[in-house]
Amino acid sequence: MKKQFINLLMVEDHPLIRQGVKLMLETEEEFEFNFTEVISGEEAIELLKIEKFDIILLDISLPKMSGIDVLRHLNRLKNFSIPIIIQTMHFDRFIVKEVIDLNARGYVLKIEDPHVLMRAIASVLDGGTFFSNSVSELIKNSLSDQKKVNQLNKLSSREEEILILSARGFSCKEIGEQKNISNRTVEGHRQRIFNKLDIDSVAKLIIYATKNGYV
Numbered sequence: 001m002k003k004q005f006i007n008l009l010m011v012e013d014h015p016l017i018r019q020g021v022k023l024m025l026e027t028e029e030e031f032e033f034n035f036t037e038v039i040s041g042e043e044a045i046e047l048l049k050i051e052k053f054d055i056i057l058l059d060i061s062l063p064k065m066s067g068i069d070v071l072r073h074l075n076r077l078k079n080f081s082i083p084i085i086i087q088t089m090h091f092d093r094f095i096v097k098e099v100i101d102l103n104a105r106g107y108v109l110k111i112e113d114p115h116v117l118m119r120a121i122a123s124v125l126d127g128g129t130f131f132s133n134s135v136s137e138l139i140k141n142s143l144s145d146q147k148k149v150n151q152l153n154k155l156s157s158r159e160e161e162i163l164i165l166s167a168r169g170f171s172c173k174e175i176g177e178q179k180n181i182s183n184r185t186v187e188g189h190r191q192r193i194f195n196k197l198d199i200d201s202v203a204k205l206i207i208y209a210t211k212n213g214y215v
Contacts, residue, residue: 030122044058
């Protein structure tokens with residue numbers, strides 16, 4: 001089977017972490033990765049001005065400019081759409097919430113099984129999101145915003161199904177195949193869910209579903 005070519009940018013200042021990630025991803029049968037490595041947020045931002053990538057792995061603790069600062073900068077750019085996965089040692093509810101608000105598509109801890117990162121990459125490349133089990137539990141147990149608790153009653157039964165499947169990381173294409181409906185129909189349902197729950201990203205949908213016991 002022909003491998004899918006992926007141009008990956010890794011923003012990580014620890015050489016052992018970079019080496020370990022590369023060794024693990026090079027064994028994957030589905031993807032062939034072209035790795036570009038930088039050790040600072042400033043380097044990443046400059047590189048993104050001239051090169052295109054399919055996905056970014058971003059650490060939080062970087063010299064001078066943190067990973068969160070990098071996310072803030074990229075969020076101010078017009079038409080920036082490269083999916084970003086946070087890979088970090090930080091296990092803090094405030095950091096998790098902030099990077100989700102800044103549209104990170106995944107969050108994986110460095111101490112977790114290496115294959116968790118590969119699952120995150122595969123999910124994000126397919127248009128979904130991925131938060132490891134420990135991070136999902138942190139979100140569920142820590143975030144206390146209750147203003148939308150009763151809003152799920154506004155959703156139709158089909159919208160509830162789309163909500164749950166989206167929160168589990170399935171892409172629109174995968175949901176459409178499961179429910180025997182078109183991608184456009186799934187996207188329409190998802191947009192109505194966003195409107196009804198007053199959210200604007202799949203990552204925030206995951207937080208909502210997790211807090212309310214749907215995943």
